[in-house]
Amino acid sequence: MQTLRFQAPPYPTFITGGKATFPRNHKHFHHSLPVFDLLYVRSGTLFLTEGNNRYSIYPGEYIIFTPNVEHYGHRVCEEETEFYWIHFDTETKAEWTNQEATEWREIIHKEASYTTPASYTLHLPKHGRYPADQQLERLIDQLLLQHESKDPMERMKEQQTFQQFLIWTQQAALHIxxxxxxxxxxxxxxxxxxxxxxxxxxxxxxxxxxxxxYLTRVMKQATGVTPNEYLTQYRLTRAKQLLSTTEWTIAEVSTQVGIQDHAYFSRLFKRKEGRTPKEYRRFVQSTS
DNA sequence: GGTTTGCAGCAGTCGAGGAT
DNA sequence: ATCCTCGACTGCTGCAAACC
Structure with missing residues (x-):
């Protein structure tokens, strides 16, 4: 199995992405891009060829296509097939190798010193599978939402989300x-x-x-945040979506994301986002 | 309608340590 | 190593009132 190997930081740059659905009997067109193209299949199956290699990508699986190498569908989809596509590029040299990494210590290339950051060698399998849960899809949805957002602050966060996506991809390759x-x-x-x-x-x-x-402890251990912090973060992300896409009052948005006290919601929003919900809505409207 | 502020109560978190 | 509990304490949360 081929593995894409590259140094980080700097982490690869997310360029653009989207979600697509191929109907039954549809075949992927001939395609060659100057950047990496990652496809993640949500449902159905994609039958794709790159060079002399044929791949079947099943639900939960992804594939990374090489820049400037043509890939195309060699067989039609047998059922409606839904997938995400993500274009990215690396600043550091990226190469295909046959050496797979099996442990984290192979990823940590150099520990940080007082003057230099830690450096990592990521090993991403060309064709891999993510653990069976919906977390990853939520992360990609978040990435695409940030990419489409009119709010410059949200747009700036897309690279951060993409970094997390890469880390998860690396984790999935090693992860037990x-x-x-x-x-x-x-x-x-x-x-x-x-x-x-x-x-x-x-x-x-x-x-x-x-x-x-115990629940608080395992959550902190696994994600670095407490359950409450995660809940608040998640609620505010949903609230921001509602503020920018609906005309609902602040109280309605607050109730909708599970916070009954809109006064408390405003205070929380300002503390985390640096502006009140009303200011946020005005700001998003003024930039659209 | 929305925000700010003050306040009281208590839920959530954390360090330490015990049980298996 | 993993799972769980206890006690102390921080800061979250809900409520009320005043103000924009």
Whole structure:
């Protein structure tokens, strides 16, 4: 299996991306780009050829195509096929190798000193699979939303999200999740499905059959943030979407994202975003 | 309608440590 | 190593009132 190997930082740059759906009997067109092209299949199957190699990309799998090498569909889709496409490029030299990395210590190229940052050698498999959950799709959706956003602050965050996407891709290539990570993933799923309701850590812990303290600990260990911090972050992301795409009052938006007290919502919003919800809406409208 | 401020209560977090 | 509990304390949250 070929592996794309490159140094970071600087991390590769996200250029553009999108979501596409091919109907049944549709075939991918002939295509060659001057940058890397990553395709991630959400449902259905893509049958693609690059050079002399044929690939079948099933749901949950991705493939990375090489710049300036033509790829095309060698077979029609047998069912409706939904996939994401992401174009990116590297500033550092990137090369295809047959050496796969199997442990994190192979990724950490050099530890940081007082004057130089840590450096990493990422090894991304040409054709790989992500763990079976919807976190990754949410991350890509977030990336595409930021890319399409009229808010310059959101646009600036897209590279950050793309870096996280690359780290997850690297993690998926090596990853054997431990118990804490599995529980944190379960908690994240729960939060994202119930963020619009009143959530208490004790209730969630009961739901997941764990002690509340323990839940906080595994979440912090796996993601670096506490359940509450994650919930707040998620609610504010949804609130920003609603503020920029609807005419709802601040109180309605607040209720919609699970915060009953709109006064508290405004305060929270200003603390995290640096401007009140009203200012945010005005700002987005003025830049569109 | 939306924001700010003050305040009280308590939920959530963290360090330490025990049980398995 | 993993899972869990306890006690202390921080800061989150909801409410009310005043103001823009």
């Amino acid at each position: 999740p431990n118990a804490a990570q599995l529980k944190a993933e379960e908690l994240i799923r729960y939060i994202e499905e119930h963020y619009d309701q009143q959530l208490e850590i004790r209730e969630i812990a009961k739901e997941l059959a764990l002690h509340p303290d």
